[in-house]
Amino acid sequence: MTTERKVAIICSKAGLDEVYPGLILANAARQSGIEAFIFFTFWGLDAITEKKVDHLHVNLAGNAASGMPTIVGGLPGMEALAAHMMKKQMAELELPTVREMMQILDEAGATLYACELAMKMFKRTQEDLIPQVKEVITAGDFYDLADGAQIIFT
Amino acid sequence: MTTERKVAIICSKAGLDEVYPGLILANAARQSGIEAFIFFTFWGLDAITEKKVDHLHVNLAGNAASGMPTIVGGLPGMEALAAHMMKKQMAELELPTVREMMQILDEAGATLYACELAMKMFKRTQEDLIPQVKEVITAGDFYDLADGAQIIFT
């Protein structure tokens, strides 16, 4: 007996290129009629933090595939430039921004949760978060919600 | 009722050290009689791109475990050197190269898919990909294929 299919995504990093895959996978799940929620923890918390969500960088230095030597990727401003280029590319593809994705996910019925421990680590309160975040939950709550789900840790 | 066991691997990064774990896990799954496929998306697309597959770098700067200060890891040529050393180590262990792994996976019955969105982002066509790639699919297709699978996002 198959109960409703469910996807539990853990978003633990905050590079623009690290956040999109989880958001896109959550949205694709909803489009396929699969229940989906995202648990934002550690650095991933930035993606749902009001002051950070529009300023996520591309993880250039940490990305061997970028084709640039790391020293160039490491120059001040280069990551911002890469983020700008990636955002332009996203716009060309008519891909929504991260903030827009959060709105889309909310409307599509994907639920967004913030990790309580990460909130304490980064000294944030629910007021610091974007309005689409439903609740601050513990890792134990995460497991309750993720019962029977396919877990995707990004 | 347990149907056939299945593993769905998402390969989203392209460092040599980031690609191998997914390939090895896919191959180990097949050796254990488990159905396995890999979905290459975002930077991971490089691992199945003809012009890139033989030139993946080791993710030195992004790797705290390398024991080198990042500034050294960031010097031009150091990543290529690290990749060279890692390849030598792989050869000593008689581990196949990434390109050889793709052939082995194909023969072992693991299926390789490219992500349609990533193909558009990086402006690639199926002709740019290695011959073992079966098909370019959407994230929605991925979920269809991953029904009942253990998902491993690497």
Place this chain on the structure above:
Amino acid sequence: MTTERKVAIICSKAGLDEVYPGLILANAARQSGIEAFIFFTFWGLDAITEKKVDHLHVNLAGNAASGMPTIVGGLPGMEALAAHMMKKQMAELELPTVREMMQILDEAGATLYACELAMKMFKRTQEDLIPQVKEVITAGDFYDLADGAQIIFT
């Protein structure tokens, strides 16, 4: 028919900030009565290596969220400083160190395994590992143990 719930965590990286999520998720699983084990592979092997476990760095350069330009993150000593600051933050939250987490996990009944292939790559023997590691196993063994589990690749 639901058999006992199980979580199989793969720890493949060794940044302090990359290791904690897996350890915390394993512990939270045990607290929720869920069977849990961790498979340490590739760089993740450092987290269970006696000489490395107390000296894991924060993955600054590879972390777009740190708010520092990468070139600063790349300066020698900056990662050690970041690791020191993160450890202080952890201590404030009364979070155990990585070594203490291993002890806690062991007592909580989470099992720790080392990957045989990674052991060969890094030329380590079981004597190099912390005492809480139960066994060195292959990827095939991993799949046997992970049968029916939710897999979390960190």
